[in-house]
Amino acid sequence: MFSRRNLLVGATALGGASLLPAIAHAKGSVAAAIYPGTWEEAFRATVAPALKKKDNIDVEFQPLFAVDQVAKAKAARGAPPFDAFVLDPGPRITAIEGGLFDKFDSKKFSNLSKMPAGLVDEWGVGVNAQVVGIAYNPKKVPAPKGWKDLFTDPWVSRLGLTGFQTTFGTVSLIEIAKVFGGSETNVEPALVELKKVLPKVAAVGQPAAMPGLFQQGQCDVIYTNTQTVATLKGRGVDIEFVKPETGAITFLTTLHIAKGATDVENAYKYIDIVASKEVQEALTKPPYNFIPVNKDVPLPDYLPMKNLDEMSTYIRHDWAKINPLRAGWIEKFNKEMAK
Template sequence: MIFNRRSLLAGVTALGGASFLPGIAHAKGSVIATTYPGTWEDAYRTVVAPMLKKKDDIDLELAPLFAMDQIGKAKAARGAPPFDVFVLDPGPRIVGLEGGLFEKFDATKLGNLSKLPAGFTDDVGVHVSAQVVGIAYNPKKLPAPKGWGDLLKDPWVSRLGITGFQTTFGTSSLIELSKLFGGSLTNVDPALVELKKVLPKIAAVGLPAAMPGLFQQGQCDVMYTNTQTVATLKGKGVDVEFVKPESGAITFFTTMHIAKGSGDIGNAYKYLDLVISKEAQEALTKPPYNFLPVNKDVPLAADMPMKNLDEMANYVQHDWAKINPLRAAWIEKFNKEMAK
C-alpha cells in the first residue's frame, strides 16, 4: 500500500489525532496547513480551501490541532514535519521559534504584502488575524461594566463566568485583573486571591470552549472574551455587547509560519498570500466567522471597538516570552483553586 501525507492526515483525523509518522511524501499540488478546531476549521474549509483551488489549483488539506499540539507534532517529527504551515497565537509562536520549527520567511514572496500594516511580517511568519480581548455582557440583564475590577463586584460578580489560563484571551484577561491588585505580567497571584474571595458568588467556572455556550444558555451574563466570540453570539441572536475596559482592550495577533523542512514551500507561500488577500480576509470577516482582518483594504465591522487597525497599536499587549515559562503552573493553580 502506498501512503502520502494526505491519506495519512485523513487517517489521523479519524483516529482522533494519533501521532503523525515522519518522512511521508507530499502530494503534488497540495498544501497541508494546521487550523484551530471549531470556527477556524469551518471557516478555512468553507472559504479558503475553495478559493485556493480556484486561484492556484492547490488542494488545501487541513489538520485541526490546538497550538501546543501543533508544536508537539512538529517536534516529534524530527525534521520531517507532518504539515507545511502552522497557525499560532503569541505564546506557542515563541515556543516554535525557540525550537527552530519554522523556515526563514521571505515576505517579498507575498503579492499582498503592501496591504498589511507595517510590522505584520517578520523573518519567521506573517500576521493573519487580529484579536481584541475585553468584557462581554448581557445588556438586558446587567449595566455595562467599566473595567476588570467591576467583574468582582455586584451586580456583575453573581453573573460572572470565568475560565483559566489555557487560552491567550484567558491568560491576558487574568493578567490585567491581577494588575489592579498589585500583580504584574509575571505575578497573577493577586487575581487568584481576589477571585477566590468571591468564588461562592461566581455564576460559572468552565473550560474556555464552554464559555460561549454557558453565556448563550444564561448560566452567566458577563465574561472576559474576544470580539470574535461576541460577534458569533450576536449572530445567533444572543443579547451581548462588548466593552473595552477603561484600562484598555487587549490585543494580540494570530500568525502563520512555514514548517521547517516543508515538502512544498512554494505552495505554502501561495496559501499564505491568499490568506491575507482582500478576497479571503473580507469573506472571513462575515458571519458566522467574524474574524478581525489584517488586510488594510478590508473594512472593519461597525460594532468593532476600533475604526481601523492602527488604533490597536495603543492597546494592551503582553510579552509572551516572559509568560510562557510560568503558564503551566498558572493553569494548574487555577484548576486547583477555582474548582466549584
C-alpha cells in the same frame, strides 16, 4: 511528497476513495492546520476556492487548536502532519523555542506592502487580530465598565472564569492583575482577589465549556474575544461585547511554515492568499467576523476601532516574558481554586 502519496494510496485502498474526489488530480496541494469551528468554516469557504483559482492548489485543512498543533508537531519531530500552522502568541513562542518553524522569507510574500508594520517577521505573518474584552448577557446584567466591576455585584455572582490555559484567558487575568496592582509578570493580585470572591463566582470552567455555560444561563459575564461574541450573536445568543475602561487587549493570530513541510512553496502561496485583499474582505463579513490585517480592507463597524493604526493603542503583551511563567501560574491557579 512521497509519503503523502503513500498515505493517499493507503487511505484509498481502505475504501476511502469515494471520499477523496479531487485531491488525486490536483496539480499541487498543501495541508494547513486551522482552528475548528468558525475559522475552519471561514477558510474552507474563502481561502480554499481562492487558492484553487489563483494557483490551482488544493488546500487540505486539519482542524486543530493551537496547543494541539504544537503538540502534534513536537511529537512528530521533523515530520509535521501539516505544512502550515495557525497560532496564538503563547503557542507561537513555544513553537519557536521548539524549533518547529521554517524561517519565513518575506520576499516570497507579495502582500508585504499591504500589511501594517510589525505583522510580518522572520517567523511568519499575522493574518488576523483578535480583540479580547468582557462579554455579558444584556438581558440579565447591566454592562460592566471594566475588569474591577467583575469582582462586585451584580456581576461577580454571574461571572464565568477560565484559567491560564488559553491565550485569551491568560491576557484577561493579567489585565485583572494590573487593575489590582499587579503586572504582566505578576498575576498574584488577580489570584488574591479571585480567591476572595470565589464562593460567589458562578462558574470556573474549561474554556471549551464556556459558550454552552453562557448560553444556558449558568454564567452571564465572561472574558472572550470579539469574534466569538459576533459569531454567537449571529446565532441568536444574547451576548454583547464591552471594551474594558483600562483598554481592550489585542493579539495577533499568525501563520507559519512548518519545519519539514512537504509543500513549502505551496505553503507560501497559501499564506499569501490568506493575506490578500480579496480573502481578507470576505473573512471580515458575517458570519465569520474576522478583524482584517490588509490595509486595503475597510474595518467592519462592530469593532471598537476605526482603522488598523488604532490597534497600537490597544494593550499588547510580551509573550516571551509570559510563557516561561505560565506553567507556574497554572499550578498556582489549580491550588488556589481547588475545592
